[in-house]
Amino acid sequence: MAERPYVLLSVATSVDGHIDDTSPQRLLLSNAEDFDRVDQVRAESDAILIGGNTLRSDNPRLLVNSEKRRADRVAVGKSEYPLKVTITASGDLGRDLKFWHFGDQKVVYTTDGAVTKLREELAGLADVVSTGSTVDFEAVLDDLGRRGVKRLMVEGGGQIHTQFLSQNLADEVHLAIAPLLVGQAGAPRFIHPAEYPGGSASRMKLLDATTIGDVVLLRYAPKQRTA
Numbered sequence: 001m002a003e004r005p006y007v008l009l010s011v012a013t014s015v016d017g018h019i020d021d022t023s024p025q026r027l028l029l030s031n032a033e034d035f036d037r038v039d040q041v042r043a044e045s046d047a048i049l050i051g052g053n054t055l056r057s058d059n060p061r062l063l064v065n066s067e068k069r070r071a072d073r074v075a076v077g078k079s080e081y082p083l084k085v086t087i088t089a090s091g092d093l094g095r096d097l098k099f100w101h102f103g104d105q106k107v108v109y110t111t112d113g114a115v116t117k118l119r120e121e122l123a124g125l126a127d128v129v130s131t132g133s134t135v136d137f138e139a140v141l142d143d144l145g146r147r148g149v150k151r152l153m154v155e156g157g158g159q160i161h162t163q164f165l166s167q168n169l170a171d172e173v174h175l176a177i178a179p180l181l182v183g184q185a186g187a188p189r190f191i192h193p194a195e196y197p198g199g200s201a202s203r204m205k206l207l208d209a210t211t212i213g214d215v216v217l218l219r220y221a222p223k224q225r226t227a
């Protein structure tokens with residue numbers, strides 16, 4: 001059986017823990033230097049995953065933007081861009097979204113209820129896989145492992161990060177904290193209420209803390225917890 005990928009969660013939050021505000025435009029939390037760091041992490045990944053809501057609301061292309069980084073990938077025999085991955089239960093991901101029209105391969109994990117509709121909608125654009133009556137994150141990792149993905153970068157949003165962390169499936173977290181206070185009720189959060197491994201007193205191992213201009217980057221190893 002193929003090994004599951006190493007899972008790295010990447011997020012930028014405000015000081016009050018929000019990953020966006022309530023306006024229709026995406027809130028830019030990182031600074032230019034930090035966005036460039038994220039581009040490097042993307043370039044080092046075999047696949048990048050976002051949730052269906054982020055795909056609809058931000059409509060991202062989700063690419064490695066640096067030409068040099070893409071050339072470096074190709075020089076070592078990798079595809080120019082990492083595999084792009086999304087998860088949806090509703091299957092409401094139209095074929096006009098930018099995600100499908102940039103980069104290399106795409107794969108969508110969904111449920112038996114939405115798989116037929118999605119295969120029709122995304123014919124020729126993405127591989128659509130059902131993991132049964134719900135989307136099982138362990139099955140997603142097993143399937144990505146079989147596709148040769150050794151390193152998976154998860155870029156959110158909050159629902160997705162919450163499930164990877166609560167199911168103890170994340171090996172590393174990159175938390176970039178921007179000096180902003182969103183302060184809006186209902187603004188999306190990095191993490192939602194859930195039962196996390198070890199409970200509220202369990203401490204994740206801090207791997208590193210660095211400043212990137214006015215942003216602070218914290219790197220955690222969530223599987224290495226102490227009581």
Ligand SMILES: NC(=O)c1ccc[n+]([C@@H]2O[C@H](COP(=O)([O-])OP(=O)(O)OC[C@H]3O[C@@H](n4cnc5c(N)ncnc54)[C@H](OP(=O)(O)O)[C@@H]3O)[C@@H](O)[C@H]2O)c1
Nearest residue numbers: 012019020051052053054088089090135156157158159160
């Ligand atoms: N600051 C950052 O670093 C950052 C990064 C990414 C996103 N964001 C922000 O995050 C917000 C979106 O976050 P979010 O928490 O609302 O959404 P999300 O985590 O991006 O996506 C949630 C969606 O993913 C699908 N999904 C999640 N778990 C599933 C499961 N177990 N089975 C089947 N489908 C599942 C569902 O899609 P369907 O609805 O299609 O069924 C669900 O509605 C946006 O405001 C975006 O701008 C910020």
